[in-house]
Every structure is written in structure tokens, then in C-alpha cells.
Amino acid sequence: MSSFWSLLILLNFLVIAVSSGKTNGHCQKGWTKFTRPSGDWCIKIFYETLVTQPEAEAKCQAADATLSSFQNQVESLWVAATSVAHIYPKTGSIWIGAKRTKACLKSQLTEKCTRFNSFEWTDKSANGTDGFLWDAREPSNTRSIQDCLIMTIGSTGYVSGYDIQVGTLNDNKCDLKLNSKDPQQIQGFVCGKPPGC
Numbered sequence: 066m067s068s069f070w071s072l073l074i075l076l077n078f079l080v081i082a083v084s085s086g087k088t089n090g091h092c093q094k095g096w097t098k099f100t101r102p103s104g105d106w107c108i109k110i111f112y113e114t115l116v117t118q119p120e121a122e123a124k125c126q127a128a129d130a131t132l133s134s135f136q137n138q139v140e141s142l143w144v145a146a147t148s149v150a151h152i153y154p155k156t157g158s159i160w161i162g163a164k165r166t167k168a169c170l171k172s173q174l175t176e177k178c179t180r181f182n183s184f185e186w187t188d189k190s191a192n193g194t195d196g197f198l199w200d201a202r203e204p205s206n207t208r209s210i211q212d213c214l215i216m217t218i219g220s221t222g223y224v225s226g227y228d229i230q231v232g233t234l235n236d237n238k239c240d241l242k243l244n245s246k247d248p249q250q251i252q253g254f255v256c257g258k259p260p261g262c
């Protein structure tokens with residue numbers, strides 16, 4: 066675990082170094098800048114339990130933002146590291162901006178519906194598939210109702226009771242509400258917006 070934490074601390078410094086460099090626009094205080102092929106993007110994690118995905122999206126929009134997608138694993142690692150440091154020693158999940166594609170509604174993983182086309186980013190900024198770091202058995206689309214996306218958060222490799230690796234993605238139902246004793250309970254959501262908004 067010590068090397069895990071060292072990596073996360075290093076990554077945080079790296080992101081701070083990158084985000085404090087010269088760029089086109091500035092993110093508001095409390096938002097962290099990432100540079101994407103489509104332009105700069107500001108991300109902030111909000112911590113709140115018992116929010117559904119539509120509620121999280123509405124809360125992001127109230128901050129002139131939207132649920133943030135992941136351009137790549139620098140962004141997803143940063144979200145994993147920052148949120149685990151905030152909720153530790155608790156574990157849980159964070160909503161991110163992605164939806165099951167129309168073509169793969171009701172579908173489990175097949176030759177046609179893969180890890181790279183079963184979901185699409187919704188923040189209108191991220192593109193490609195580098196940000197899809199799935200748990201080994203996800204997206205499972207259990208009971209064919211898992212149309213939204215969470216990242217599993219924790220410091221122990223796997224969240225207790227669930228065989229899901231921390232820092233990886235898992236599809237789940239959009240109105241997911243787990244009680245406070247559930248190790249996978251929603252602990253927050255990631256919002257994103259362009260600089261200057």
C-alpha cells in the first residue's frame with residue numbers, strides 16, 4: 066500500500082504542477098485544470114451521500130458544470146486519489162459523466178457491446194476510450210438496468226463485501242441509493258466545466 070500512496074501523492078504533485086502551468090484560461094478556485102485534446106477542462110469533486118445520478122447531474126448544473134467524464138487515466142487516478150483522501154477511512158462510490166449507449170441498452174458484454182462502446186462520455190469535452198478503466202468484471206449490466214457509471218473509492222484494493230477494485234469503473238443503476246453501512250454507498254460526484262465558466 067505504501068507504494069500505492071506514494072504514487073498517488075506523486076500524481077497529485079504532477080497534476081498541481083501541470084495545472085499551475087501557463088494555459089489559456091483559469092479554473093475557478095477549488096477547481097483543478099486538466100488539458101484535453103478538446104481544450105482545458107476544470108474538475109471538482111463534491112462530497113454528498115444519498116444522491117442519485119440525475120440529482121448529481123442537476124447539482125453540477127447548478128454550479129454551471131456537468132457531471133465530468135474522464136479523458137484519460139491521469140484524470141481518473143486524480144479523482145480516485147483525491148476522493149479517497151477525503152472520505153478515508155470510509156469507502157464508497159462517486160458518480161461520473163457517462164451513460165450506456167443506445168445500442169447497448171439491455172445488453173451485457175458481447176462481441177457487439179464491448180468495454181469500449183457500451184458507454185459514452187456525457188460532458189461534451191472528453192473523447193476516446195482511455196478513461197474507461199473498468200473493474201475486471203465490469204460493465205456487468207446486472208439485471209439489464211445499469212445505465213450509469215460509478216467509480217469505486219477506497220484505500221484497500223477492494224471494497225469490503227464487493228469484489229470490485231478501487232479506482233475502477235462499475236456500471237450501476239442511475240437511482241442507486243445504498244444505506245450508510247454499505248461499503249459502496251455513493252459519497253459524491255465529479256463535476257466539470259471549461260475554464261472561465
Ligand SMILES: [Ca+2]
Nearest residue numbers: 205206235236
Ligand atoms: Ca455493474
